[in-house]
Amino acid sequence: xxxxxxxxxxxxxxxxxxxxxxxxxxxxxxxxxxxxxxxxxxxxxxxxxxxxxxxxxxxxxxxxxxxxxxxxxxxxxxxxxxxxxxxxxxxxxxxxxxxxxxxxxxxxxxxxxxxxxxxxxxxxxxxxxxxxxxxxxxxxxxxxxxxxxxxxxxxxxxxxxxxxxxxxxxxxxxxxxxxxxxxxxxxxxxxxxxxxxxxxxxxxxxxxxxxxxxxxxxxxxxxxxxxxxxxxxxxxxxxxxxxxxxxxxxxxxxxxxxxxxxxxxxxxxxxxxxxxxxxxxxxxxxxxxxxxxxxxxxxxxxxxxxxxxxxxxxxxxxxxxxxxxxxxxxxxxxxxxxxxxxxxxxxxxxxxxxxxxxxxxxxxxxxxxxxxxxxxxxxxxxxxxxxxxxxxxxxxxxxxxxxxxxxxxxxxxxxxxxxxxxxxxxxxxx
Numbered sequence: 551x552x553x554x555x556x557x558x559x560x561x562x563x564x565x566x567x568x569x570x571x572x573x574x575x576x577x578x579x580x581x582x583x584x585x586x587x588x589x590x591x592x593x594x595x596x597x598x599x600x601x602x603x604x605x606x607x608x609x610x611x612x613x614x615x616x617x618x619x620x621x622x623x624x625x626x627x628x629x630x631x632x633x634x635x636x637x638x639x640x641x642x643x644x645x646x647x648x649x650x651x652x653x654x655x656x657x658x659x660x661x662x663x664x665x666x667x668x669x670x671x672x673x674x675x676x677x678x679x680x681x682x683x684x685x686x687x688x689x690x691x692x693x694x695x696x697x698x699x700x701x702x703x704x705x706x707x708x709x710x711x712x713x714x715x716x717x718x719x720x721x722x723x724x725x726x727x728x729x730x731x732x733x734x735x736x737x738x739x740x741x742x743x744x745x746x747x748x749x750x751x752x753x754x755x756x757x758x759x760x761x762x763x764x765x766x767x768x769x770x771x772x773x774x775x776x777x778x779x780x781x782x783x784x785x786x787x788x789x790x791x792x793x794x795x796x797x798x799x800x801x802x803x804x805x806x807x808x809x810x811x812x813x814x815x816x817x818x819x820x821x822x823x824x825x826x827x828x829x830x831x832x833x834x835x836x837x838x839x840x841x842x843x844x845x846x847x848x849x850x851x852x853x854x855x856x857x858x859x860x861x862x863x864x865x866x867x868x869x870x871x872x873x874x875x876x877x878x879x880x881x882x883x884x885x886x887x888x889x890x891x892x893x894x895x896x897x898x899x900x901x902x903x904x905x906x907x908x909x910x911x912x913x914x915x916x917x918x919x920x921x922x923x924x925x926x927x928x929x930x931x932x933x934x935x936x937x938x939x940x941x942x943x944x945x946x947x948x949x950x951x952x953x954x955x956x957x958x959x960x961x962x963x964x965x966x967x968x969x970x971x972x973x974x975x976x977x978x979x980x
Contacts, residue, residue, distance in 0.1 A: 579623055580610035580691055582729065583634050586646075590709035590720040590739060594730040600646035600681060601638045603726060604631075606668055607691040609654040617656060617664050628671060635676030642678035649684045652691065697734045701725040712767045715961050716757060717742055719764040735774040738765060738813070742778065743961060745952045747828040748785025752793055758807060765811055776808060778818040781952050784826045794818035824933035827950040834945050835861065836929035840895065840919035843905055848893060848919045851945070858969040859891040859941040860962075863926045865898030866908045871936040874954035875914055881966055882916035889943070889973055890966060892916040897926035897935060940965055943973040 582605045592598060611621040635643050649665055656664070665682065672680045703724050711718040718741040722728060728736050740761060753761070765776075782790050793803045795818065808816040830836075835850065842848045853859075862878055864871035875894070882892040896905055899921050909918065926932035930939070940949040949965055951958065 579626065580607040580621070581605065581627055581630075582695065583630050584726040584729075585634065585638055586726070588707070588709035588724060588727065589711060590722065590727050591724065591730070593718075593720070593739075593741065594727060595646065598646050598681070599644065600679075601640060601643045602634055602645045602677070604645055604647040604672070605650055605685075606647060607650045607652070608656070608664070609650065609652040610691045612654045612656070615654075615656065617660060628675060631672055631675035631677070643676065644679035644681070645672050645677040646681045646683070647672060649682065650691065651684060651686050652688055695729075698725055698729050701728065701734060711741075712764045713743075713957070714760065714764070715964060716744055716760050717764055718957075719761070719768060721768045721770060731777055733775055733817070735815075736777060737770050737772050737774050738768065738776040740765070740776060740778050742780040743958070745781040745783055745823065746786040746790045746793075747783040748789060748826070749828055750786060750789040750793070752803060753807060758810070762811060773812045774814050776811065776813040776816045778804070778816065779821070780818070781821045781823055783823060783828060783952075785828070787820060787822055790818065790820055821953070823937070823952045825937050825952065826931040827937065827939065827947075827952070829931060830939070830947045831950070833947060835859070835939065835941050835947050836925075838895075838919075838922075838925045838929060840922055840925065843902065843909065843918040843920055848917060850893070853893065853917070854891045854941060854945055856943055857889050857891045858885075858943055858966065858973055859893065859945075860938060860966065861930075861941065862892075862894045862936055862938040863897045863922065863930060863932045864894050864936045865896060866900050866904055867898055868935045870954045872908075872912075873956065874936050874938070874958070876912060877959035877962065879913070879915045880959070881963060885966065885970060889970055893919060895919045895922035895925060897922050897932055899923045938962070940969060942969055943976065 582603075584603050586592060586595065586598065586600055586603050591603070595603065608617070611617055611619070613621065634645075647668070649668075669680050669682060707723045709720050709723050709727060711720045713719070720739040720741070722731065722736040722739055727739075728734050731739065778794055780786075780790060791797070794816070795802055802816070804816060804818075835854070837849075837851050839847055839849050850861075860878065860881065862871075862874065864875065866872070878892055878894055881890065886892070894916055896918060902920055905918065905920065908914075926937075930937070936952075936954050938951040938954075939947050940951070942948045948969070951962060951965075
């Protein structure tokens with residue numbers, strides 16, 4: 551069946567795009583292909599595991615609401631794909647391709663046929679795995695790529711961050727990174743590791759000092775433009791917009807700090823998380839009773855009594871949750887005998903069989919509560935995942951963590967270690 555489907559798509563590609571030699575004067579390069587090499591590139595692509603990146607602009611090849619192959623260099627696309635696959639040099643390279651729809655829409659069937667045909671061509675060129683996505687960003691494709699035409703990467707260009715618990719600061723040195731950020735003048739990308747919530751009005755003196763130190767460590771030859779990136783809670787979106795963006799035509803509040811860092815301009819991007827964890831800080835964790843994966847029930851207050859606790863709301867179908875899960879087991883194995891409780895609440899309401907299979911495959915050992923969506927949404931303000939709460943030994947919520955990516959395990963482990971140390975000191979004073 552798979553072989554028949556593959557042949558069908560290849561034939562579809564030939565029929566859909568036509569053969570070489572048609573209206574050469576109309577053909578244009580409406581795509582961008584690049585290997586994914588650096589830490590920053592993977593961060594901007596949401597930690598994709600792909601070896602290469604592609605963007606295919608649909609709009610440049612649409613005529614009278616139909617995809618017109620005469621506006622697309624099919625042979626050039628095939629050749630460039632094959633060269634990219636060879637350049638990567640792995641046995642089974644993978645590609646992430648985004649279809650860009652800027653001010654155009656096609657019939658759903660035609661859209662599917664075109665995307666399937668392009669994907670088949672990618673596989674035919676040597677990519678064993680091809681992930682797809684779409685974007686509706688506006689503007690002309692030619693104007694977009696023209697900004698980056700003169701950029702050339704150094705052979706040894708790297709974009710690794712300097713980081714701490716609060717921030718990751720990346721140098722921007724490659725054409726792909728600048729393309730993804732949308733500006734050829736980008737020199738620095740600052741990723742805030744702590745989300746901005748409703749309590750935020752501006753960076754504290756300590757935060758400004760830390761960010762300044764990390765930027766200085768990069769020793770950037772130019773400081774033209776800096777981009778801030780942050781996760782936000784529900785209330786934090788407005789806080790971030792008020793600080794980083796323009797309101798009522800007034801300059802951003804962040805401008806003074808940007809000048810202090812030595813940059814000429816700045817921009818920002820947000821990853822909104824549908825949650826309001828700051829509303830629970832300092833309050834007792836809401837109690838709940840749920841079925842345990844291993845049988846019986848998990849009674850929150852019984853399990854956390856007198857202990858430091860980590861409560862993680864997660865789902866098997868959540869990619870970031872799957873990154874976090876093994877580290878929850880590591881914390882449980884290391885500290886369960888030293889006063890730590892770890893509970894992972896499945897907020898996706900996935901079946902016991904699916905959760906059990908995943909736990910078995912990954913060798914997870916920490917306690918897991920099932921069917922926790924109602925608890926997540928109604929008691930813990932959770933609507934996007936993962937969300938992890940940290941409780942002190944009195945049962946009060948004292949901190950939280952939104953999302954999860956490689957490296958966050960160090961931040962979470964440090965917070966747990968501090969809470970356990972505080973618990974031990976409190977016990978000594980008794």
